[in-house]
Amino acid sequence: MDYIINTPCGQIKGVKGNIDGIIAFKGIRYAIANRFEYPKEVTSWEGVYDASKYGNCSYQPRSFYNEEENLKKVFYYNEFRKGEKYTYSEDCLFLNIWVPEDIKENDKLPVLIYIHGGGFTGGCGHELHFDGPVWPKKGVIGVTINYRLGPLGFTCLQELKDIDGHSGNYGLYDQVTAINWIKHNISSFGGNPNNITIMGQSAGAMSVQQLCLSPLTKGLFQKAIMSSGGGVNKLLNTSKEEKNYSFNKKIMELCSCSTIEEFKKVEANKLFDAWNKAKKEMKIMPSCPVIDGELIVDTPFNIVKRDEQHHIPYLVGSNSEDIVPIFIHGMAKKWCTIQKEPSYCYLFNHSLPGDNNGAWHSSDLWYFFGTLKNCWRPMNEDDYLLSNYMVDYLTNFVKTGNPNSSELPIWNPSKKKEKTVMHFGNGLVGMKKVNTKKLWYNLFTNKAVGE
Secondary structure, three states: OOOOEEOOOEEEEEEEEOOOOOEEEEEEEEOOOOOOOOOOOOOOOOOOOOOOOOEEEEHHHHHHHOOOOOOOOOOHHOOOOHOOOEEEOOOEEEEEEEOOOOOOOOOEEEEEEEEOOOOOOOOOOOOOOOOOOOOHHOOOEEEOOOOOOOOOOOOOHHHHHHOOOOOOOHHHHHHHHHHHHHHHHHHHOOOOEEEEEEEEEOHHHHHHHHHHOOOOHHHOOOOOEEEOOOOOOOOOOOOOHHHHHHHHHHHHOOOOOEEEEEEEOOHHHHHHHHHHHHHHHHHHOOOOOOOOOOOOOOOOOHHHHOOOOOOOOOOEEOOOOOHHHHEEEEEEEHHHHHOOOOOEEEEEEOOOOOOOOOEOOOOHHHHOOHHHHHHOOOOHHHHHHHHHHHOOOOOOHHHHHOOOOOOOOHHHHHHHOEEEEEEEEOOOEHHHHHHHOHHHHHOOOOOOOOO
């Protein structure tokens, strides 16, 4: 059976998804962009677009080595990518859409757009834990996106600012363009362009937060979800783009480039090699969002202090064995308690079967996406039951801004003096105080601390 629909860009053909009753449209080109240039949204194509295969991932450090040989990264390779093949390129601005098989153009289903994590230097939108979300079974259209990473996504230089008025944040502008593409086209897939939720985990959650602080994205989405990365802390502030000039100048020097034109032509493997050498030599955290005066206008702390963040419902949480669990939980809880709209905080503390790593960074994604069957772990009845709860809460929130329903334990919105949050795992789904002593202990015993 052909799954062909008409969109403002032209016709597009999808394929049956991993789950019966779900159709996938994979590898949709949403924008084009040259190196160190801002993306331009795709508005048309010739013929019937073949959306049967995933598109390229952005070049990233793992593009240039055998992941199985990197012991520091092998945990996440085994968890999310082992046995899979990925293609990498600068031509990487693709997104994926999953819809119910019986979708009709006027159904106006809510839409959930997921932004992957990976420290702004790794990841893509179709790793195993994202490959075939169950959300359409609950009446929610699912979307995942790729965006530019590392030096391709976040290079800042005065020479680039002279051209565009600002530089850096190319990866974030990719995300904004992807959301705009969805807003302009999702009606054709049966979605509601006025009921969009954005969700991210780790660096994806940081991306979501930056988009929720930006004046450029007001009205672009109606709700936001941040997992293991969003929140408020005065110590974690975004720097101005100028502070990154010296780092990127060092990369140019290592690439033997004296002009931007030369820098744009450097082979990707040489660019990433120079980026890695500069990172080690200068001992800084590269490839992060910066204050560019347009998309990001100030530090998160200052914007929130002025109450200028998007006033929308939020769902924010963390894992008990996260990178720095006590810190990330505190940020999430504070973010929820300062909002004017009802916002909901959770702690995922379910120990996954197969090892003793607990609820490690990113482990909640298997459950939120409902993709447990893609996992190597011996998932049991309790795991599937927990995932059902989490998917129900998630999709309820996407639909209405409230995760609750009559069939689920009550999830109360966060308040300043309220110490309980929703707990997911180890036999409990319900409101409970957080054991902060355990989170402090986990800080020093974590075995899988992130990519």
